[in-house]
Amino acid sequence: VTVGYTYEAFFVSDGRAKVKKKEEEEPKTTGGKFVCNECGKQYATSSNLSRHKQTHRSLDSQQAKKCPHCNKVYVSMPALSMHILTHNLKHECPVCNKTFSRPWLLQGHMRSHTGEKPYGCAHCGKAFADRSNLRAHMQTHSTFKHYECTRCSKTFALKSYLNKHCESACSK
Structure with missing residues (x-):
């Protein structure tokens, strides 16, 4: 999807016009949220929406990035950067020898061995081993x-x- 641009003048306090490039398809906001015009997902900031919009890119677009280690293709540099970390798994679980790219991933994994669930739901008290599962659960309320x-x-x-x-x- 190609997006055209228009130029809009903004006047600064001394009367000079400052020209800003803006997308013609301005993200719609509802209740302070920025909404993706392709899938309807909502984001608190325009930068989060912008990052999300990269997921709608085609893997064969010129903006797609290829991993130099395994040739997997990603729609954005941040996604590729996160993937590249998986090629350097230096944090090893002492219980099962599974390896991780980040110490916090190993720390979360360790909870699968200990059974620790430090993230509790404020509504119902149900506990979770990681924050993302708690966030998903909160949607049920x-x-x-x-x-x-x-x-x-x-x-x-x-x-x-x-x-x-x-x-x-x-x-x-």
Whole structure:
């Protein structure tokens, strides 16, 4: 998708015009959130939305980046940089010898051996081993449940929860 640009003048306090390039398809905001015009996901900042929009790029676009070690292709430099770290796995688990690129990944993995779940839900008390699982769980307490089962009409806050429901729990 190519996006055209327009130029808009902004006037600074001394009366001079400052020209700023802006995308014609300005991100829409709803309630202070920046919304992706391709998939509807919402972000708190325009820079987070901009980073997200890179995920919609095609892997065969000129902006795609190739890993020099294994030739996998990524839609952005940050994604490629994170991938490259996986080629240097120097943090090893003393229990099972699994290796990780970052010490915090090993630390999180260690909880699978200890059973520690330090992240608790403020609503229901359910505990989780990592923060991302807690964040996903918090969506279940949301009043916005946009994903509906076509068989039983039960609604879910996360598409992954709907998928899990459809695969195993839906009786209708």
